[in-house]
Amino acid sequence: MGWVDNDSYSRWNWVDFESSQGQYNWALIDTELTKAKARHGRFGMRLMPLCEGCAPHMYNGAHSSIPDDLAAASNALIGAPPGSPGENYVLPDWNSDAYLSRVEALVGAIGAHYHDDPTFAFFDMSAYGNWGEMHLYPFTSTGGPYETSTQKPITVANATRIVNANTKAFANKLLVTNAGNPALAAAIASTTPHVGIRVDCLGSDGLAGGNVIMNTPGATDQWRVAPFITEWCQVNLGNSGADLFVQGETQVRGYHISMLSSGNFQKPPTTTAETDAFRLANVEAGYRLRTDSVTVTFAPSQRTSLGVAWTWNDDGVAPTYLGWRVVVRLTGPMTVEATAATDLRKVMPDQPLIESSMLSVPSLAPGTYTVALRVEDVQSISPPMFLAMQGRDADGNYVLGTIDIP
Numbered sequence: 001m002g003w004v005d006n007d008s009y010s011r012w013n014w015v016d017f018e019s020s021q022g023q024y025n026w027a028l029i030d031t032e033l034t035k036a037k038a039r040h041g042r043f044g045m046r047l048m049p050l051c052e053g054c055a056p057h058m059y060n061g062a063h064s065s066i067p068d069d070l071a072a073a074s075n076a077l078i079g080a081p082p083g084s085p086g087e088n089y090v091l092p093d094w095n096s097d098a099y100l101s102r103v104e105a106l107v108g109a110i111g112a113h114y115h116d117d118p119t120f121a122f123f124d125m126s127a128y129g130n131w132g133e134m135h136l137y138p139f140t141s142t143g144g145p146y147e148t149s150t151q152k153p154i155t156v157a158n159a160t161r162i163v164n165a166n167t168k169a170f171a172n173k174l175l176v177t178n179a180g181n182p183a184l185a186a187a188i189a190s191t192t193p194h195v196g197i198r199v200d201c202l203g204s205d206g207l208a209g210g211n212v213i214m215n216t217p218g219a220t221d222q223w224r225v226a227p228f229i230t231e232w233c234q235v236n237l238g239n240s241g242a243d244l245f246v247q248g249e250t251q252v253r254g255y256h257i258s259m260l261s262s263g264n265f266q267k268p269p270t271t272t273a274e275t276d277a278f279r280l281a282n283v284e285a286g287y288r289l290r291t292d293s294v295t296v297t298f299a300p301s302q303r304t305s306l307g308v309a310w311t312w313n314d315d316g317v318a319p320t321y322l323g324w325r326v327v328v329r330l331t332g333p334m335t336v337e338a339t340a341a342t343d344l345r346k347v348m349p350d351q352p353l354i355e356s357s358m359l360s361v362p363s364l365a366p367g368t369y370t371v372a373l374r375v376e377d378v379q380s381i382s383p384p385m386f387l388a389m390q391g392r393d394a395d396g397n398y399v400l401g402t403i404d405i406p
Contacts, residue, residue: 021070043120048132049066050089063088123170197229252284289315290389296371319349375396
């Protein structure tokens with residue numbers, strides 16, 4: 001459909017990045033950052049301490065996602081998920097100080113290393129649970145290793161410790177956490193940075209249980225300050241019989257989904273209703289900004305000022321969470337550009353931003369000027385924003401009209 005996909009995301013087993021204590025494979029991340037920079041995009045990642053079905057590294061005959069020295073230090077539990085006899089996995093003692101201290105060191109090292117690199121923009125809160133998703137399904141199911149072990153899933157206090165380690169390390173990045181996190185309340189309460197929500201089963205009844213996050217105080221409005229990201233369920237795991245894609249599209253709107261992965265369903269949409277819903281879900285997700293009712297004024301007595309009044313609308317279901325600058329461009333007897341103080345992160349799908357301001361410009365020569373605007377990435381990574389408007393030129397400018405300067 002011609003959609004630009006400049007950003008990227010990767011997830012790895014923890015041991016792939018840290019072979020032993022403090023031995024970090026920075027090239028693993030740097031390679032992805034180099035690719036993202038070449039695309040003028042951003043990069044995000046997750047490290048997994050447990051990865052059922054995707055952990056080739058072995059420790060004492062069991063699949064392991066963590067460094068061997070950490071498995072030994074954290075008194076690892078070795079067991080198989082129900083239904084997979086012989087497929088043993090290493091499960092660290094999530095509540096041991098040895099494990100939690102290494103988590104703090106790990107995320108602290110990554111956060112410090114990439115603190116000043118804006119291309120490293122997103123971090124999927126790491127270090128607990130299967131696939132790093134802040135839950136232990138299916139290991140906690142009937143017949144799983146926790147039934148006979150003195151070790152237990154992480155406590156709320158220790159999960160909060162992991163949340164705090166992540167928010168401290170990535171205070172200037174975009175963070176999300178999976179809904180299975182028992183310390184979700186602590187994550188939602190964080191303001192430096194705001195932490196977004198990740199749920200992995202769009203289209204299933206109740207997001208396959210992921211909608212329980214809405215019981216957390218503040219969660220229903222968290223989309224206003226941090227992204228809600230998700231992926232399609234393989235099938236609708238509920239009992240309603242609702243079509244996966246049709247129900248998923250309504251959930252995109254209801255939960256204000258910002259980012260949607262579209263490769264996890266068992267079979268692609270086939271009927272007209274499914275195809276339409278699938279396409280609409282991808283169009284609606286995130287933001288689609290446009291200006292409305294733009295007025296540009298000039299007072300001859302103030303030749304170095306330009307008045308701008310405009311309304312910004314969002315035709316998507318979520319705001320932008322990154323910084324952008326709005327540039328007003330005048331071309332005519334001379335070419336002039338001025339930057340407005342408008343914060344486009346305040347434009348909500350249910351709340352347009354109405355604003356008036358004065359822009360400083362050089363003394364304007366008399367004549368007729370074409371007025372245009374351009375929305376630039378403040379970090380100079382992405383190309384100018386594609387607005388939900390007609391008339392974009394090759395440089396990302398949108399022509400608004402003309403103004404006569406006496």
